[in-house]
Amino acid sequence: xxxxxxxxISVSDKTEIxxxxxxxxxxxxxxxxxxxxxxxLRSAGVPVTDIASYTGSPEILxxxxxxxxxxVHGGILGKVSDPNHRDEMKQHGIDPxxxxxxxxxxxxxxxxxxxxxxxxxxxNIDIGGVALLRSAGKNHDFVTTLVDPDDYHSVIEExxxxxxxxxxxxxxxxxxxxxxxxxxxxxxxxxxxxxVTSTEENKFxxxxxIHFEKLSTLRYGxxxxxxxxxxxxxxxxxxxxxxTTQYQGKAMSFNNVLDANAAMELAFDFAAPAAAIxxxxxxxGVAVNERLVDAFTNARDTDPLSSFGGxxxxxxxxxxxxxxELTRNFVEVxxxxxxxxxxxxxxxxxxxxxxxxxxxxxxxxxxxxxxWTRGVDMxxxxxxxxxxxxxxxxxxxxxxxxxxxxxxxxxDELSALxxxxxxxxxxxxxxxxxxxxxxxxxxxxxxxxxxxxxxLAIKKSLRALKGSVMASDAFFPFRDGIDEAAKAGxxxxxxxxxxxxxxxxxxxxxxxxxxxxxxxxxxxxxx
Numbered sequence: 001x002x003x004x005x006x007x008x009i010s011v012s013d014k015t016e017i018x019x020x021x022x023x024x025x026x027x028x029x030x031x032x033x034x035x036x037x038x039x040x041l042r043s044a045g046v047p048v049t050d051i052a053s054y055t056g057s058p059e060i061l062x063x064x065x066x067x068x069x070x071x072v073h074g075g076i077l078g079k080v081s082d083p084n085h086r087d088e089m090k091q092h093g094i095d096p097x098x099x100x101x102x103x104x105x106x107x108x109x110x111x112x113x114x115x116x117x118x119x120x121x122x123x124n125i126d127i128g129g130v131a132l133l134r135s136a137g138k139n140h141d142f143v144t145t146l147v148d149p150d151d152y153h154s155v156i157e158e159x160x161x162x163x164x165x166x167x168x169x170x171x172x173x174x175x176x177x178x179x180x181x182x183x184x185x186x187x188x189x190x191x192x193x194x195x196v197t198s199t200e201e202n203k204f205x206x207x208x209x210i211h212f213e214k215l216s217t218l219r220y221g222x223x224x225x226x227x228x229x230x231x232x233x234x235x236x237x238x239x240x241x242x243x244t245t246q247y248q249g250k251a252m253s254f255n256n257v258l259d260a261n262a263a264m265e266l267a268f269d270f271a272a273p274a275a276a277i278x279x280x281x282x283x284x285g286v287a288v289n290e291r292l293v294d295a296f297t298n299a300r301d302t303d304p305l306s307s308f309g310g311x312x313x314x315x316x317x318x319x320x321x322x323x324x325e326l327t328r329n330f331v332e333v334x335x336x337x338x339x340x341x342x343x344x345x346x347x348x349x350x351x352x353x354x355x356x357x358x359x360x361x362x363x364x365x366x367x368x369x370x371x372w373t374r375g376v377d378m379x380x381x382x383x384x385x386x387x388x389x390x391x392x393x394x395x396x397x398x399x400x401x402x403x404x405x406x407x408x409x410x411x412d413e414l415s416a417l418x419x420x421x422x423x424x425x426x427x428x429x430x431x432x433x434x435x436x437x438x439x440x441x442x443x444x445x446x447x448x449x450x451x452x453x454x455x456l457a458i459k460k461s462l463r464a465l466k467g468s469v470m471a472s473d474a475f476f477p478f479r480d481g482i483d484e485a486a487k488a489g490x491x492x493x494x495x496x497x498x499x500x501x502x503x504x505x506x507x508x509x510x511x512x513x514x515x516x517x518x519x520x521x522x523x524x525x526x527x
Contacts, residue, residue: 068127442461473523
């Protein structure tokens with residue numbers, strides 16, 4: 001272990017920095033500092049040497065250059081066990097600096113401001129701090145690096161108990177943390193500059209840096225023999241399962257997280273009060289209604305058997321009546337924007353129910369959700385990563401609807417078709433959704449042929465399908481799917497169109513007096 005005699009402190013986040021500096025001074029470690037950090041420490045009565053006094057070079061260019069100096073980086077990078085390094089450092093008047101306390105300009109916070117200009121963002125790109133951390137991280141055999149206030153106390157304890165020394169294990173751990181800090185910082189900058197300069201032709205960069213922060217280790221992954229963990233995407237905005245408050249229930253499992261995310265995304269595709277019940281990442285019931293409790297009961301009644309033990313997503317604050325209704329059967333997870341006090345008090349009696357709040361305002365609007373799906377959708381493959389735009393909510397799909405059948409849909413049928421079409425986007429392909437009004441009647445998911453999905457949706461239906469409508473996430477390759485729908489009493493169909501046998505499919509619709517609409521857009525969901 002190397003004796004620490006000098007420390008350099010230069011931080012943007014000054015949390016606990018005075019306490020740390022006071023402790024270092026008490027231990028007998030000399031402190032160098034810069035700008036605002038030096039001023040804060042000096043105001044608190046902590047003796048500080050300005051880095052400019054040590055280097056003999058003033059801060060220049062409005063503070064852009066402060067610590068980029070051989071006496072600073074030589075003091076950090078010098079290997080004090082190497083006689084040649086020691087001689088060279090002595091020759092140039094360089095003192096070893098054994099402790100670096102640095103965190104970086106708040107670039108991420110700056111670009112999160114609604115009116116942040118690119119000039120303001122660029123001024124918040126830290127140069128000297130990143131260089132200090134990389135130098136200290138590289139030479140962690142002799143230098144301790146602190147980037148996180150949560151580590152201050154434990155390092156002070158080591159210095160006190162080990163005569164101004166920090167163990168090799170701690171130095172290695174903190175060096176890794178420093179490199180993670182700079183890697184995240186660089187990725188945020190790269191992604192921001194890519195975003196503000198991107199065009200439709202140049203949307204995806206040659207290199208795609210991403211950075212995630214570990215939130216928790218899960219009991220296991222999809223299966224008990226797999227390990228799992230949950231990470232939060234740094235810089236992400238908007239509602240997220242990773243940003244929920246869990247009021248009660250057992251810890252979330254890997255599969256709980258997947259299902260809760262699916263339920264949240266589906267419920268928030270609708271502006272009116274909506275309920276989505278998810279089982280194995282597929283909806284088994286969806287409904288919209290003026291009253292949240294009615295939306296839930298209609299969703300549940302699509303498939304009560306599958307709904308048992310499901311994950312429920314709601315897009316409104318949960319009231320007591322809805323809370324009582326949804327707990328009549330076993331529920332794994334409930335995720336909602338928030339909860340009224342009496343509803344939350346009631347739900348807390350259900351100890352096995354995981355209750356998640358997204359922390360969204362009570363009177364949210366679709367406009368307030370704009371920008372929720374900024375960024376890209378990422379799907380992992382063995383040895384690589386697939387990246388695409390997020391699939392939007394689907395309202396734009398209705399701008400160019402084309403009636404291709406002899407009979408046009410009625411107003412009621414058109415309303416039901418729009419509802420069913422939105423739901424198909426959240427069902428694994430091949431996806432078929434049967435609906436009446438604004439509630440699902442039967443859902444066929446993930447079959448290898450489209451007619452199988454039609455037959456499954458019909459089979460899963462607990463009510464007569466006469467007078468209901470059907471949505472398909474992609475075109476019908478043959479007329480058999482329409483023939484099956486007609487037998488069940490389906491009166492209107494919405495689908496993308498585009499099959500080489502569209503004429504045969506339309507002919508089937510006309511033979512059965514089914515109204516058919518083409519959207520020209522498909523919504524495959526493979527994973």
